[in-house]
Amino acid sequence: MGRITLEKVTKSFGEVNVIPPLDLEIDDGEFVVFVGPSGCGKSTLLRLIAGLEDVTSGDIAIDGTNATELAPAQRGLAMVFQSYALYPHMSVRKNIAFPMKMAKLPEDEQKRRIDAAAKALNLTDYLDRRPGQLSGGQRQRVAIGRAIVREPQAFLFDEPLSNLDAALRVGMRLEIMELHKRLTTTMIYVTHDQVEAMTMADKIVVLRAGHIEQVGSPLDLYHAPRNEFVAGFIGSPK
Ligand code: ADP
Ligand code: MG
Numbered sequence: 156m157g158r159i160t161l162e163k164v165t166k167s168f169g170e171v172n173v174i175p176p177l178d179l180e181i182d183d184g185e186f187v188v189f190v191g192p193s194g195c196g197k198s199t200l201l202r203l204i205a206g207l208e209d210v211t212s213g214d215i216a217i218d219g220t221n222a223t224e225l226a227p228a229q230r231g232l233a234m235v236f237q238s239y240a241l242y243p244h245m246s247v248r249k250n251i252a253f254p255m256k257m258a259k260l261p262e263d264e265q266k267r268r269i270d271a272a273a274k275a276l277n278l279t280d281y282l283d284r285r286p287g288q289l290s291g292g293q294r295q296r297v298a299i300g301r302a303i304v305r306e307p308q309a310f311l312f313d314e315p316l317s318n319l320d321a322a323l324r325v326g327m328r329l330e331i332m333e334l335h336k337r338l339t340t341t342m343i344y345v346t347h348d349q350v351e352a353m354t355m356a357d358k359i360v361v362l363r364a365g366h367i368e369q370v371g372s373p374l375d376l377y378h379a380p381r382n383e384f385v386a387g388f389i390g391s392p393k
Contacts, residue, residue, distance in 0.1 A: 157341030
């Protein structure tokens with residue numbers, strides 16, 4: 156479950172190479188944070204793993220199976236976006252149910268999963284509201300709920316909290332960490348926020364211009380940054 160391997164993965168848009176050959180191993184159950192400045196390729200890397208972009212070359216394996224040719228829906232992953240991407244005309248319940256409806260899950264199973272997700276995310280009282288009647292934090296919880304009910308092998312988060320104000324961000328950070336502890340599912344979390352990376356990650360992947368500068372635990376990176384870039388971004392001064 157949830158083991159993701161990238162082997163010599165590259166991505167170019169036309170003539171422009173944004174990901175040079177990149178190798179990465181993510182273990183089952185790990186909370187991995189991709190961190191790096193804007194434009195360094197974090198979203199592209201996540202979209203490659205999700206299958207929303209095709210790799211230019213190289214292979215991505217999920218659970219030992221080559222996923223490079225698999226459509227997004229077949230990869231067993233669930234992505235949560237910064238923009239929530241909720242359907243405004245549908246109730247919270249219907250938004251959360253949507254992926255299960257697409258997968259034609261039996262109604263009673265859908266209901267069981269919605270109730271469990273709503274309980275875990277404190278949304279039980281909001282199931283009949285529309286997204287427009289919710290706060291930013293609640294909307295992001297709905298987006299996470301919609302990911303949970305798919306029971307994915309891994310969650311992929313792309314800067315999910317950057318539209319929220321600072322106080323709310325701290326709370327949501329803790330909620331996502333709680334969720335990880337409870338579900339023990341692999342999570343890949345993209346951010347440009349060092350504090351988020353340091354507080355949430357089991358493993359941090361520091362990216363710069365599409366390549367990996369360093370991979371390690373928050374403590375590794377803090378105490379032994381490999382170079383000035385990593386030190387400047389995350390570590391103690393060298
Ligand atoms: P990040 O998420 O770290 O801010 P992105 O992955 O969005 O970075 O972008 C990495 C680089 O790839 C940027 O230079 C961006 O302009 C480029 N890029 C991303 N998507 C596309 C696309 N669909 N077409 C052309 N260039 C793209
Ligand atoms: Mg991005």
